Amino acid sequence: MNQPEKQSEIDIDALRRQVSEGSIDAARPGEAKPELNDFAKRVAAQYRDDRYSPAIMRGMFRLLDFLMLALAGGIANFGLRDGEAALAQSGMTFLAAGFAVLSMQAFDCYLIQNLRTPRRMAWRNATGWLIGFTATLGIDELVIGGIGLATIALWFGLGLVYLAAQRFSLAILLRHWLRNGILERRAVIVCGGKPAQDLIRSLESQPDNDIRILGIFDDRLDHRSPELIAGYPKLGTVAELVEFTRLARVDMLIISLPLTAEQRILQLLRKLWILPVDIRIAAHSSKLRFRPRAYSHIGRMAMLDVFDKPIRDWDSVAKRAFDLAFATLAIVCLWPVMLGAAIAVKATSKGPVFFKQKRHGFNNEIIDVFKFRSMYTDMGDQSATRAVTKGDPRVTPVGRFLRKSSIDELPQLFNVIRGDLSLVGPRPHAVAARTHDRIYNQIVEGYFGRHRVKPGVTGWAQINGWRGEIDSDEKIKFRTAYDLYYIENWSLLLDLKILFLTPFRLLNTENAY
Numbered sequence: 082m083n084q085p086e087k088q089s090e091i092d093i094d095a096l097r098r099q100v101s102e103g104s105i106d107a108a109r110p111g112e113a114k115p116e117l118n119d120f121a122k123r124v125a126a127q128y129r130d131d132r133y134s135p136a137i138m139r140g141m142f143r144l145l146d147f148l149m150l151a152l153a154g155g156i157a158n159f160g161l162r163d164g165e166a167a168l169a170q171s172g173m174t175f176l177a178a179g180f181a182v183l184s185m186q187a188f189d190c191y192l193i194q195n196l197r198t199p200r201r202m203a204w205r206n207a208t209g210w211l212i213g214f215t216a217t218l219g220i221d222e223l224v225i226g227g228i229g230l231a232t233i234a235l236w237f238g239l240g241l242v243y244l245a246a247q248r249f250s251l252a253i254l255l256r257h258w259l260r261n262g263i264l265e266r267r268a269v270i271v272c273g274g275k276p277a278q279d280l281i282r283s284l285e286s287q288p289d290n291d292i293r294i295l296g297i298f299d300d301r302l303d304h305r306s307p308e309l310i311a312g313y314p315k316l317g318t319v320a321e322l323v324e325f326t327r328l329a330r331v332d333m334l335i336i337s338l339p340l341t342a343e344q345r346i347l348q349l350l351r352k353l354w355i356l357p358v359d360i361r362i363a364a365h366s367s368k369l370r371f372r373p374r375a376y377s378h379i380g381r382m383a384m385l386d387v388f389d390k391p392i393r394d395w396d397s398v399a400k401r402a403f404d405l406a407f408a409t410l411a412i413v414c415l416w417p418v419m420l421g422a423a424i425a426v427k428a429t430s431k432g433p434v435f436f437k438q439k440r441h442g443f444n445n446e447i448i449d450v451f452k453f454r455s456m457y458t459d460m461g462d463q464s465a466t467r468a469v470t471k472g473d474p475r476v477t478p479v480g481r482f483l484r485k486s487s488i489d490e491l492p493q494l495f496n497v498i499r500g501d502l503s504l505v506g507p508r509p510h511a512v513a514a515r516t517h518d519r520i521y522n523q524i525v526e527g528y529f530g531r532h533r534v535k536p537g538v539t540g541w542a543q544i545n546g547w548r549g550e551i552d553s554d555e556k557i558k559f560r561t562a563y564d565l566y567y568i569e570n571w572s573l574l575l576d577l578k579i580l581f582l583t584p585f586r587l588l589n590t591e592n593a594y
Contacts, residue, residue: 117324121316125328133264136394139191143182150178150240157236173217181213197255199248206244265293268333273299273306273315276337280363281311283382292379298322319352326356327445333359355530357444360388391568392534404504408497422453422488429479432458440509443535448501450509451492455480487587493538505576506537507564516551524554531564539583541567
């Protein structure tokens with residue numbers, strides 16, 4: 082009985098490895114960018130706005146409970162006792178609130194589907210508060226003592242009243258958010274026909290479903306995949322899905338193929354893994370059984386987790402805070418260098434101080450990246466169709482120094498503050514950047530996988546020696562490989578390491594022209 086389970090898990094892991102190992106293969110030349118039909122464009126336009134992340138919202142609800150339950154303790158403590166005694170017990174209020182939040186978390190009180198049903202969850206909320214409160218009283222009795230019966234009764238009662246009122250109000254608010262699409266996960270079904278129909282029916286039968294299906298994409302054009310499936314339209318082919326996902330704010334792609342269709346699934350993953358979304362395989366009709374860690378669930382429906390969106394939810398919040406803190410610190414410390422560079426650029430050649438260039442950003446969006454101008458104005462190359470080479474006559478004497486020292490990149494700190502760039506990430510390349518006569522995505526099949534995260538001022542590839550001119554296919558392949566490694570292994574500690582090593586690596590100016 083255990084053998085099929087083990088074999089099934091190996092197969093899924095093998096799919097991930099095959100996709101990853103094939104990510105830096107040579108791209109197929111001459112592939113035209115698919116054009117979305119007008120209907121698909123209109124659907125994508127409806128879902129361009131961001132929504133609230135359920136994970137972040139749950140964190141905010143936990144923080145609110147912690148603060149309000151601590152406030153209830155403060156009101157009871159300082160309202161019924163003298164100042165000195167109340168101050169001695171003030172730490173207990175935060176301890177009780179923390180224990181209560183942890184207890185309610187253990188009882189699944191912060192799941193969105195449970196927050197929508199306050200009556201059913203009332204006993205769990207009350208029990209969580211009781212456990213946290215009782216644990217704190219026990220600690221208080223051992224350490225300080227003498228909190229008083231009246232204070233205990235008022236504190237516990239205020240906590241119960243808050244939880245009841247807050248949960249009923251929150252349930253109304255959540256229903257409004259879900260009805261208006263503010264708090265939902267947007268999904269696209271990949272592959273149509275009977276499996277897609279069964280999947281949609283199963284999703285719709287889930288009472289706690291927070292999935293909004295945007296449509297279906299399938300390469301098949303015959304009777305196996307009709308234009309309308311379970312009330313949802315087929316919006317295009319799988320190749321067009323890549324463009325659709327970049328236009329709409331899609332959270333999840335669900336592949337509705339049987340797990341036995343391994344080669345077809347592999348073909349799909351090689352096209353779709355470059356997108357910054359969760360990729361799941363519907364397992365509701367599969368007779369194969371996996372270990373629990375292989376699954377995620379939508380209600381009671383099992384999904385096989387193949388790829389997860391990188392740097393998501395609270396990780397993205399932490400990375401943004403990291404960027405703002407260190408970018409602000411860098412600007413404060415380096416403003417004399419930036420001012421000196423600006424004066425030198427303006428004094429030694431005609432034209433503006435700054436140079437603005439179109440580059441690929443997160444999810445392949447086009448962003449404006451700022452640099453100190455390093456070329457003569459009449460020789461500037463906005464599209465970067467011709468790479469800067471050693472002794473390039475287009476570069477000014479001051480520009481040559483700025484480029485070698487990377488001081489020309491310092492204005493990108495303002496891109497970080499604006500949110501276009503991160504401090505650390507894959508370096509953004511110009512839209513038309515190329516090696517010889519081929520743009521980068523024609524050389525590396527998985528090139529656009531670099532854009533699953535926000536690009537950075539510095540990156541893992543740069544501190545490992547892949548900096549400067551890209552004059553061969555091997556160089557862009559290695560850069561892409563290092564960028565993909567960074568994405569798969571991201572952590573704040575890795576960002577801090579890259580940031581720390583960057584000034585030392587800049588001393589090597591061998592390939593910087």
